[in-house]
Amino acid sequence: MEAEKVLQEIAGQVAACKSCQLSFSRKKAVPGEGPAKAEIMLIGEGPGFYENEQGRPFVGAAGKFLDELLEKAGVSRKDVFITNVVKCRPPGNRDPLPEELSACGAYLDRQIEAINPLIIVTLGRYSMSKFLPNVRISEVHGQPAWVRGRLIIPMFHPAAALHQPSLKTSVERDFSRLPEWIHQARQNGHGQATRQGAAQPPAGAAAKPPRPDPVPQQASLLAPLEVELEKPEDAAEEKPENDQPTQLTLF
Template sequence: MDKILKNISDILKFEKKFHNRKFVLNEEISFISPFENLKEEVLKCSSCPIYKTIKNKVFGTGPIDAKLMIIGEAPGVDEDREGLPFVGRAGEKLTKMLEYIGISRQDVFIANILKCRPPHNADPTPEQISNCFPFLKKQIQIIRPKIILTLGRYAASVVTGGSSLRMADYLNRDLTSIFFSIPVISTYHPAVLLHSKGEKLETIRKQMAKDLKRLKSRMDKIC
């Protein structure tokens, strides 16, 4: 994890290519231009060898003026096939999570810290995270959500700059993003609901319900 943080620190110091890039806009060009420019950069990226193994880059989807941004870990098989985030069984769980607190998925921007699916759905590596980090930062900079919901330990760690990969270290806490000081609430990745059973599943469900209620309460105050 220290390697991830060092790489991220280096990127923050030498981010001129991404953070300080000047986009020339005039009255005839819509605000979508920098966003489409960024998307093109993602689609052309070949920094990681895994780009050769995927079917589609998964940039993210949703309104660019979304008040809520949800950030997961990495695309899965279904997402790689469709080129969209959270379209598989975990995506169905996410939709139900949002409905639970009265939020339409259409009003949320959804992305992952990685834009390519790691082979065999492996955990993100420090190199992969570092290569995708500038893209995620630029997405957040353009969207400027009022609040971020992270799903899973890797998303929580990367977005908040935390050194821990223990999910428990990010639950029930008022967190802030490492860039732009945006409020962050973290919860489990919905895929956990598909792989857990018995008492463990019930405990996770209760925690996620608690996290979602906290999210809704914060949104009602700041949005």
């Protein structure tokens, strides 16, 4: 089945999904949007107030900031696929629960398989942990890692800079390097990372879609990220009020 048809099928299933409690409080599910053949896939945490109203990802304040960051990096939003690890808004913009992440996991895996992006940019620690478990985003943001033949770039969520202005410089600096990473990833292509030393997905995670067979990695600026396993970050987060219309904050 063509990627576009697969994504449409997934979107329909997400809209009708009743697999977790988020389906009972949502207004509109937010499956994601973007071209089926996007080279770049951005994965955030979950819909916020405006996303829940419109059924589209990143349309609130964080979305506007994301558009600015992409534009400054020379990347058009219409050329990237944007989605979240959970497709329905958690009440009060709280963190998604394990069972909610699990319920949406298969949808995200199928989206990745259909699109087969060259680069995945994770926005915040929840999407990061799907690919790079047990690391602190404050220590690895802006450091690309080859994971099973695909370039994963962990970044702070744009909302982090809106709630903690001290992070804005880091967010802008990381996004400014996107052209460099895109160029290098295009040169290497899928499968240029060796499994030896490459970051691994979370233990016990749902089965991931097939990845291209890796070949020995060429010398480049994008060597596999070496990370020290540790407990997940418990950094304090500024949580929005229950009815505050904002995108989820990810730090």
